[in-house]
Amino acid sequence: MKFKTFAAFVGPSVFMMILFIALPLISVFIQSFQITQPVMQNLEVETCTPGFLTQTCVTELKTVPVIGEDGKTVTTTEWTGLQSYRNVLQMDKVWEAVSAGRLGDILQIDFWKALRFTLMFTLVTLPLVIGVGLLIALTVNNAAKALRGPVIFVSLLPFIITPVIGSLSIYWLFVGDGILTAMMESWSGTNISMFAQAWTIELLMYFYRVWHVAPFAFVIFYAGLQTVNMDTLESAIIDGANRWERLRHVIIPHLMPLIVFIALIHLMDCYRVFDEIIGFRSQAHVISLQWLTVDFLTPDDAGNRAISRAAASAMLTMIGIVFLLIWPLRRTWKDHKGGAH
Amino acid sequence: MMLKKLALAGAVSLMGTGAYAACAFENTVEIKSLSAGFEAWKAVTDAMSECGNVQAELDQEFRTKQPAAFEANPSLYHIGGVSNGTVTPLLNAGTIRPLDDLVAKYGGHLQPNQLIKIDGKIMAVAMMVNTQHLMYREDILSDLGIATPTTWDEVYAAAAKIKEAGVAEVPLGATMKSGWNLAQEMVNMLPGHGGKFFNDDNTPAVNSDEGMAALATLKAALEFTDPEVLVSDSTYVQQQFQQGKIAMANLWASRAGAMNDEAESQVVGKVKMAAAPMAVAGGAPATTLWWDGIVIAKNITDEEADAAFRVAMEGLDEEMVKANNDAAIWLVKGYVPGPLAEGAIATATANPPAPAYPSTTRMGLMHTALGNELPAFLTGDRDAAATLVAIEEAYITAAKEAGVLE
Numbered sequence: 001m002k003f004k005t006f007a008a009f010v011g012p013s014v015f016m017m018i019l020f021i022a023l024p025l026i027s028v029f030i031q032s033f034q035i036t037q038p039v040m041q042n043l044e045v046e047t048c049t050p051g052f053l054t055q056t057c058v059t060e061l062k063t064v065p066v067i068g069e070d071g072k073t074v075t076t077t078e079w080t081g082l083q084s085y086r087n088v089l090q091m092d093k094v095w096e097a098v099s100a101g102r103l104g105d106i107l108q109i110d111f112w113k114a115l116r117f118t119l120m121f122t123l124v125t126l127p128l129v130i131g132v133g134l135l136i137a138l139t140v141n142n143a144a145k146a147l148r149g150p151v152i153f154v155s156l157l158p159f160i161i162t163p164v165i166g167s168l169s170i171y172w173l174f175v176g177d178g179i180l181t182a183m184m185e186s187w188s189g190t191n192i193s194m195f196a197q198a199w200t201i202e203l204l205m206y207f208y209r210v211w212h213v214a215p216f217a218f219v220i221f222y223a224g225l226q227t228v229n230m231d232t233l234e235s236a237i238i239d240g241a242n243r244w245e246r247l248r249h250v251i252i253p254h255l256m257p258l259i260v261f262i263a264l265i266h267l268m269d270c271y272r273v274f275d276e277i278i279g280f281r282s283q284a285h286v287i288s289l290q291w292l293t294v295d296f297l298t299p300d301d302a303g304n305r306a307i308s309r310a311a312a313s314a315m316l317t318m319i320g321i322v323f324l325l326i327w328p329l330r331r332t333w334k335d336h337k338g339g340a341h
Numbered sequence: 342m343m344l345k346k347l348a349l350a351g352a353v354s355l356m357g358t359g360a361y362a363a364c365a366f367e368n369t370v371e372i373k374s375l376s377a378g379f380e381a382w383k384a385v386t387d388a389m390s391e392c393g394n395v396q397a398e399l400d401q402e403f404r405t406k407q408p409a410a411f412e413a414n415p416s417l418y419h420i421g422g423v424s425n426g427t428v429t430p431l432l433n434a435g436t437i438r439p440l441d442d443l444v445a446k447y448g449g450h451l452q453p454n455q456l457i458k459i460d461g462k463i464m465a466v467a468m469m470v471n472t473q474h475l476m477y478r479e480d481i482l483s484d485l486g487i488a489t490p491t492t493w494d495e496v497y498a499a500a501a502k503i504k505e506a507g508v509a510e511v512p513l514g515a516t517m518k519s520g521w522n523l524a525q526e527m528v529n530m531l532p533g534h535g536g537k538f539f540n541d542d543n544t545p546a547v548n549s550d551e552g553m554a555a556l557a558t559l560k561a562a563l564e565f566t567d568p569e570v571l572v573s574d575s576t577y578v579q580q581q582f583q584q585g586k587i588a589m590a591n592l593w594a595s596r597a598g599a600m601n602d603e604a605e606s607q608v609v610g611k612v613k614m615a616a617a618p619m620a621v622a623g624g625a626p627a628t629t630l631w632w633d634g635i636v637i638a639k640n641i642t643d644e645e646a647d648a649a650f651r652v653a654m655e656g657l658d659e660e661m662v663k664a665n666n667d668a669a670i671w672l673v674k675g676y677v678p679g680p681l682a683e684g685a686i687a688t689a690t691a692n693p694p695a696p697a698y699p700s701t702t703r704m705g706l707m708h709t710a711l712g713n714e715l716p717a718f719l720t721g722d723r724d725a726a727a728t729l730v731a732i733e734e735a736y737i738t739a740a741k742e743a744g745v746l747e
Contacts, residue, residue: 035742301429
């Protein structure tokens, strides 16, 4: 392709990526080393608020932002180095816990608590998604032609549902005396509360994510199965390979690039787990890194946002994703180079 | 664009119903308002719309939209619906105007306690009060011969009896969803025990004997609450109440009306309201008073402000209150308190009275710190002393970042 044609095709997309991905990323990177805060002053303020029939007035010292001549609050921006990262990571407490031998204490720090769950969530669901996806694909591939359409349709349904709605549905099915909890209670005869302790919530989250994402893996694998070399497969049968050996030595090696691809996408998506936390209201028991960033950004009633810590937390999340992606990316790169020879 | 059109169409159709019918004047200036979306606001904005050219946006996410929308010049809304919690960022940014002139001109019918004065200037006009107070199943308590509890110790004693008798699935309901709701419970309990959140220099003062007592009172509830209490917010508790599962709860007055809603509730007429329980006998009720009301944006012309205020006054008139008497505990003239309002009024007029929610910049930071650090205590991951230390540390980090602490 001529360079000019190439540029004309790629240009708009590169422009958009710079505008909407690279520039915000740079800005977040810079903000994670800065603190912008309003200039505060202490004022004696008399506030009168209604009771039911009367009013109560209190005079108290309030710390309020200074408003400049242009009618906007006066702010200062300072470079603070790694302070925001220190505030998020709280390494001093981590070392304290390590030297005291109480490793469990580390998990009471928000960031580490979130990291523990995020990593576990990502790594536990990954093999499950690939396994379940492959299983559905093989089943559909071996199903009678007449059944395939309906089976594909039904297996794709979970993937179409908006993540927040999906997690809310699961929440409603299980919370309190939700239909499924009530059913489990009548089977077991004991009172079950799925949202009262961390491990049941986590279990539901793993279940939900696998249920939701497995169809994606299924679609990709199903497409891959259509391209398996029939000659190789037939010669394997002639050589006496059973079903499992055919899967192990012919089909999986053939699908390997797709498995790596799904792993890549899944790691990226899963590390940013957020919908489950909101949908299941699990903040008391389980939080994720992405939720932590959003929590820093959410203004409280007085309008404060912890933007610097949010920026630091976002950068740390990105670093985490990069680490996770090294393996699948190297693998893809090797395959790519191998293919060129 | 589509959404905007839809919203516009909605507003126009709202105006269409009985437009100009009940309004004392015909409004010719286009007025927009942004407020929360609960029943009382619906009543007020409907009444405002009768004057014509009013676009009312009712949005439960108003608290995140309002500060930025009012900071624009010209402001995106003329009228803002606020509570004493959400007015703080507007006051801090100076984006709402003093209303003294307008009140003098058009506010003759307002009650003196409706005028929210900050440093002598009227900054908002309140329309209703809200508070968390004790709601209980009168039938259950009288069957068991339990007098209406007035302190938290009595509440727990009553809950123990109810649990023993096994007459309610959940003896005590609580809005302890981690985050804002749970933090609010501590905001009730700590001052209730005589403690305070801050020293004069904005440093935290939570780590105190009162703090320990407040945490102990909070945790004592867990014996009687739903095991999933850390995910239950006001709506969830309200529904459990309506389904007859809960015997008592310290719940928002704005939820009282739902108990007698025959379409939803199975306990119509059985729920009574009483003052919020005290943390210590003889103290103030362990709760906070809230108000909801209107503010007028600063970044609009005086002419628009004039029209906006007149429209707002039409929304807050006697006629509206008479038509919607039970939608809220109104401060507006013409309100006849019904049995549902008894608890809130008892709370507000108690001696000593419950304090107003202390909405300030530092309190916003403290509220977040409480909401994030308290769950670990209630799940048992952390003991009380360590929790208080953690709350203070979280607050200090946030306060330094926000410029409240050096």
